[in-house]
Amino acid sequence: MMNDMPQSVAEPSTEDYLLQLLTRYRTEHLVGVIPAAFRKQIDAFHALRDHAMEGYSDPTRQRDLSIQFHWGHDHDFGSFSLQGRMGKRHLWLLSTFMDKFGALPRRLEGKRVLDIGCWTGGTSLLLAAMGAQVLAIEEVQKYVDAVNYLKTAFAISNLEVRRLSKYELDAAEFQDQFDYVLFAGVFYHVTDPVIALRLTFNCLKDGGSLLLETMASDTPDSARTIEYWGPTAFTTPGTFDQLSRGGWNWFVPSRQTIAQMLADVGFEQVRTTPVADQRAFATAIRTRHTDMLRAGLARPNLR
Numbered sequence: 001m002m003n004d005m006p007q008s009v010a011e012p013s014t015e016d017y018l019l020q021l022l023t024r025y026r027t028e029h030l031v032g033v034i035p036a037a038f039r040k041q042i043d044a045f046h047a048l049r050d051h052a053m054e055g056y057s058d059p060t061r062q063r064d065l066s067i068q069f070h071w072g073h074d075h076d077f078g079s080f081s082l083q084g085r086m087g088k089r090h091l092w093l094l095s096t097f098m099d100k101f102g103a104l105p106r107r108l109e110g111k112r113v114l115d116i117g118c119w120t121g122g123t124s125l126l127l128a129a130m131g132a133q134v135l136a137i138e139e140v141q142k143y144v145d146a147v148n149y150l151k152t153a154f155a156i157s158n159l160e161v162r163r164l165s166k167y168e169l170d171a172a173e174f175q176d177q178f179d180y181v182l183f184a185g186v187f188y189h190v191t192d193p194v195i196a197l198r199l200t201f202n203c204l205k206d207g208g209s210l211l212l213e214t215m216a217s218d219t220p221d222s223a224r225t226i227e228y229w230g231p232t233a234f235t236t237p238g239t240f241d242q243l244s245r246g247g248w249n250w251f252v253p254s255r256q257t258i259a260q261m262l263a264d265v266g267f268e269q270v271r272t273t274p275v276a277d278q279r280a281f282a283t284a285i286r287t288r289h290t291d292m293l294r295a296g297l298a299r300p301n302l303r
Contacts (some may be wrong), residue, residue, distance in 0.1 A: 008263050015088075015097040017106060021129035024154070026078030035079050040152055042082070045069050049243065053141055060240065063231075066140050068243035073122030083248075086185075090122030096209045096281055097142040098246040101271060103283045104180065104211065111179040114203055116166050117186035123146035123216060127182070128159040135178075137164040151298060164188065169199040176289070179208050187214035188249045192293035192298055193226075198265040202303050204286040210267060216280035217254040253267045258282050266290045 012020065027035040048069040050061035059067050061222035063164040064084075073084035097104040109131035118124045120143055127134045136159065138144050144163040151159050167184065181200045190196045200210050217227050236246030253261070255272050258280060262270045267284035274280070294300055 008179055014098050015091050016108075018091050018094060018126055022075070023078075024129055025078075025125055025150070026076065028049060030153055033153050037061065038077075041078055041149060042077075042146075045142065045149075046071065047142075048142050050142065054156045057214035063248040064240075064243040064245045069142050069146070070244070072143075075122070078225075084120070084122065086119075086122070088213075089185075090126060093123060093182075093213055094126055096213075096273075097283065100273070101281070101283050103209055106130065106249075108180075113180045113182060113198075114169075114174075114178045115182045116200070117184070117189075118147055118161065118301060119143055121150055123182060123184065124159060124161070125150065125156075128156050132158065132180075136161045137166070137169075139163065139165050166196055166199060167192075170202055170299075174203045175303065176202070176205050178203050180204060180211060181208070182211045182222055184211070185215075186215040187212060188229075188252050191250050193251055193253070194261060195298055195302065196263065197261055197267075198292060199265045201286055202289075205286050206286060208286050210262070210280040210282075210284045210286070212258070212262075212284070214258065214280060214282075215249060215252050215273045217252050217255045217280055218275050219268045221255045221274060223254045224253045226257050245256060252278075255280050265292050 001259060027038060029233065030038055045290060051062060051067045051069060054066055056062045071082045073086050073090040074088055075082050094104065095255055107130060108127065109208040111132045113127050113132040113134050115127060115134055116123045118138045122134065123138035124134055124147060136147060141163050144161055147161045151161060176177055182202055186246045187193060204210065217225060219225050229252055231248050233249065234245045234247035238245040255275050259270050259272050262284045266286065268287045269285040272282040
């Protein structure tokens with residue numbers, strides 16, 4: 001006797017789901033530009049080696065990645081593919097927040113997301129494809145130009161890209177505006193981590209979530225420490241002529257320090273992962289807007 005009951009279809013893994021979303025950013029979906037012209041412009045971005053456009057007077061004291069253009073994450077554009085400095089990390093980042101924390105749903109229609117430090121848009125494109133209204137910020141002009149080019153070429157109406165420092169997020173237009181803030185691969189690059197975290201707290205709505213990923217110290221989890229590296233400690237060796245060195249970090253926190261800082265600036269329901277390969281994840285909720293300790297604060301009038 002035949003079984004006429006409908007068969008369930010296994011849901012794709014989160015990484016497969018995200019990869020499928022990225023197929024909308026292939027050259028067969030270009031709007032107003034042919035694939036050959038699109039490829040030519042992408043190649044032109046890769047050729048950029050310019051410190052003056054970033055406002056730097058002395059390139060020898062600046063980060064390689066800010067002077068020489070490097071693509072951020074792997075991307076298959078259909079007619080050609082690019083390998084990024086961070087490989088498939090954009091898939092790993094969002095998959096971790098979705099699967100291990102349950103902090104990010106697969107669909108984000110009606111939600112506003114702030115993506116801090118978007119580089120060439122790996123996570124921003126995914127969040128937009130998930131349905132969110134995305135504001136992506138980046139301090140390097142050449143990367144802002146590249147992501148804006150992708151936005152136009154693929155007619156992405158729910159993505160805004162702006163050249164902003166994370167320290168400019170104190171402007172009135174950003175207060176209490178976002179359901180999610182993605183702060184990935186940036187925290188250890190900032191000179192004032194406490195101020196940076198408070199700014200993300202202020203940008204969120206009540207009930208909003210911070211999604212944090214950072215380089216972290218592999219000291220014991222209970223250690224409340226933070227390492228100073230400074231801009232001369234490189235994680236990827238190289239020469240100035242190559243402009244491919246990695247590093248340029250300021251402060252590298254332990255897991256306990258991350259959790260304590262998040263609580264100190266006002267977050268609740270803080271969750272962290274053990275440090276693995278010098279990386280850690282954390283999520284936290286702004287349940288309501290509260291004050292924080294003002295004594296010694298670098299910006300005492302910060303909301």
